[in-house]
Amino acid sequence: MSHAPTTVQDRPTPVPTGVKSSLSSRSLPRWAPIGFAAVAIALGVGTSLAAGWHSRIQWGLISALLFVIISYVATTVVENQRQAKDRLATSIVWVCFLVAVVPLASLLWTTVSRGSERLDGYFLTHSMAGVLGSEASGGVYHALIGTLEQVGIATVISAPLGLLTAVYLVEYGKGALARAVTFFVDVMTGIPSIVAGLFILSIMLIASIEPSGLMGALALTILMIPVVVRSTEEMLKLVPNELREASLALGIPKWRTILKVVLPTAIGGITTGVMLAIARIAGETAPIILLVFGSQLINTNPFEGAQSSLPFYIYEQYKIGEAASYDRAWAAALVLIAFVMILNLVARGIARWKAPKSGR
């Protein structure tokens, strides 16, 4: 009886030298991207100084390019090709992000630092009545009133119109009419504001209507409706069909389903869309120049007489070309940005407050 003894191998499995264990491999430390960035910026600044370039944009672009190249090469050497591609894509995304954010931050900073010089209670509560362009007094009150009223009227007209159009397109529309409406909404999205202004102006000339805030608001309405329709449409499409069916199956009529189930579910997104549309029209200058005419005086009646508005005021003060008027223009720009910012914050607040809740 040949009993083959089972030999227990007590030697460890030989590890072939040069081959790493299969799952882990050499990797760069977590702070590597920051290191790459520091090296790239140092190199970029150094090269630029050596070459005697003055433009800071050039410095930045060279540093960005170096950053991408250094991360790619270093990762290829230390890690491997696949990681390097991953790093390359990440680096490019970061660079693009910075390229987009830097001008925005710079713009915001310039506006805040230059605008805050003149921005105070006096500036917000006084008009330009009887103020010479070179005088360091006067204010933005009349323009603020004008913007609030014109944008307010435009919103009151276009928000319901846009909302109803979107409801029609999503819930009812089919066939040629819906396709035509969609097409014209798309066309309207691309209308330049001056064309909208000219359209209203031609009506004013035909019907011999005097310039007023209302006319400007009508032009703004033309610009605002397609934005509201588009964003609301997308939001309504996001409401799951199951909710509509659940409601219909309870014997709830379609119109009440839309009113009580579909719209409340989408209300957060719809509000955000309307606010963004307001932000878009609040900065329009061209229709105001054409249709509201501009004024130095406080006119709280949007239906009669010339008014001013913030973007028009900025343009006007800039045209005067005095140091004091530049300050006023910057301060008014800050007021306009703050107006849009506050609207956006309000919209976000409403969206969060109204969003479907999922808490337990």
Place this chain on the structure above:
Amino acid sequence: MAKRIDVGGLTAYYGSHKAIEDISMTVEPRSVTAFIGPSGCGKSTFLRTLNRMHEVTPGGRVEGKVLLDDENLYGTGVDPVTVRRTVGMVFQRPNPFPTMSIFDNVAAGLRLNGSYRKNQLSDIVEKSLRGANLWNEVKDRLNKPGSGLSGGQQQRLCIARAIAVEPEVLLMDEPCSALDPISTLAIEDLIGELKERFTIVIVTHNMQQAARVSDRTAFFNLAAVGKPGRLIEIDETERIFSNPSVQATEDYISGRFG
């Protein structure tokens, strides 16, 4: 409460596609009727024709008649909204209204129909939640959102919502397919209780479930992919599962097809 359904020569289309063809059957009141059959054979489509939900789908249309205690649902002048109040429905996936609290979800049908008295509302909600075996689990958090419940609780919430409007018939489209076995058991027990008051039609892919909960079972099949689904046979559940009269039913139930 609880009406009989008589279906005669019913054919349903999606656009030009014929989904089900020439279906005739009777659904007895105060009983559970189960629809079984392979996927795509038109069980759900047929179920949706019973409360005129089929025509909600774009291109959906129906020929034939569905009598609810001798009144044709597809007769002229019949309002689909009224039909759906009489024939309620529970869907495959739980779909509570996300903007509403548990209480509002159950009250939704009554509130949005405008057919309620304020002081009765909380009684009806409690009764419906008790009817759906959910009351003890949610009575302390009626004002919390319905979407915060577990899947099984959400489905029972949807059942409570459906029975709150006091329908005559309750249609259930695979109500347990998204649920775990314990929630499924809870819903099956509930179906057993609900059939005392309602006529119940349930679509299921689970044949054990059909055998457990239903009094009568209908087997649907389709001749080939793309062909319309047909009713093969309908009989007492016991007979269908022990000694069906059609070979195709036996093949399907015992797992031999094709």
